[in-house]
Amino acid sequence: MSDPLALRFTQTVRASRDGPADALADTAGLAAWVAANAGDLGVDAATFTPSESLREEVVALRQAVRALFARAVAPGEPSSADAARLPRFTEALAAVNATAMAVPTAPRLDWPADSGPVATSEPAVAVSGSARLRAALASAAVEFLAGPDRERLRACPAPRCVIYFVKEHTRQEWCSVTCGNRARAARHYRQHRAG
Template identity: 65%
Template sequence: MSSLLVLEFVSTVRANRSGLVDALEDVGGLAAWVGDHASELGIDPATFVATAEMRDEVVALRQAIRALFARAVAPGPASGADAARLPAFEPSLDLVNATAAAVPVAPRLEWPPGEAPRARTLPARTAADSVRLRAALASAAVELLGGPQREHLRACPAPRCVLYFVREHPRQEWCSVACGNRARAARHYRQHKNA
């Protein structure tokens, strides 16, 4: 599982000119997001069916992971998207760990004819799509937060940005070039407005 997956998951809460946008706002949004990430999640998009209950569980997991991200970037500020609405740290940690443990995984060696062997990590037992989906996302969060990338996790400080990102080089301050440009423009405006 990649740290990119969990960053994309927590980034389903975004900001645009009109305010916050939640890509998982409804069942259709969840179905579309899972469809876009089905192979990484171990979900068959042809048989996947999102439900309102599944959406609620996935959003609760996202908020718990965002609470852990907020703790990981401290003493720096958390993302402004939902810092005031995040669940408490301990219950968030418990939820992420319990969700990741819901589907044990095992390595599997695959060796197609004429190709090199490759190892994959697959669920060790059959589980419903909702459980597998949430376990994959929680496991990706555990991997990121328990590994060396945690030290590089940041909340983007650009105006109106609510995303987290993993800093790829020491001078990186923002999640994207667009956010860097927006931050510099805002700073320039403030400096010249007060001059």
Template identity: 65%
Template sequence: MLALEFVSTVRATRSGLVDALSDLPGMTGWGRAHAAELGLGPDFTAADDLRREVVELRQAARALFARAVAPGPPSAADADRLPDFAASLDLVNAAALAVPSAPRLEWPEDGSPFAVNVPAGGTDESSRVRAALASAVISLLAGPERERLRTCPAPRCVLYFIKEHGRQEWCSVGCGNRARAARHYRQHRAG
């Protein structure tokens, strides 16, 4: 899910927080890994303005995700540095509206027809990328998945995830194991 992958470009590792979009090689790699969803070519190379604008959009999306999981806690990665909610909402909406899209019919010879949304008219690369990302964020937050959006409570984890089943508490098995180990350590240390 593009919106979750986008806000998850801020991750925690054993050595601390890592921002996959902190520099041009990181933005270039992430853009190439998501080229089909973002309408980018295989030779995409990020410019600094695009990287800066995408990071600003990501922080706005993270502010909206923080509001979506309330009254639960937001991600610990940047809860104290998130931009204002209203400004974040305006930025995400403006980015999505900057590039009008239209449905285009695709019909492979050996398959069924399907529609894809494509940019309607010429737009610059940064606007197209931000519009695709903002649209993905809007789709997630306006759709039924929002009710299942959670912040992972595992130690050192800063990710948001979609709760897939009733008993799921963490974003991954690894986070669940880390949380259980930390709980076990606390119980035996106190005892």
């Protein structure tokens, strides 16, 4: 099962040997991530060309979403990637809501001659591609956080991991097998070093 868009968005910050790695560190990274998620974003990847200002706005939105995710996993610890640099909860909530509301949507009915009717959601007003992209990301975060998966949202506790994930089964503690192995190895090292 593919992770929800909001979760994939927060996972554009990952752990590396040198510390957190940001998939959105430059416009090429943003273009690649949008192309990989174009269907969920309602963006034509072939014509999407991000500017530096759009990249900065998307990164700021990601920080706001990560702040909301940090609140959702409480009383557990938030992801260590950027916990100290996240906006305050009230600011993050206002930013996500304002971004989602900037592009009101309406249902649209398409009825191709060779098939049945299909409903889609389209912007109700003319908007820029930038606003539409950010609104899609903010709306995905709102839907995720208001949905049932929020209760299973966790921050991976493995050393150096910065990922939020949805707990798929009761015994799952880490975002991946690799993180579980790293956490067990670190625990083993601490126990044997202390003893």
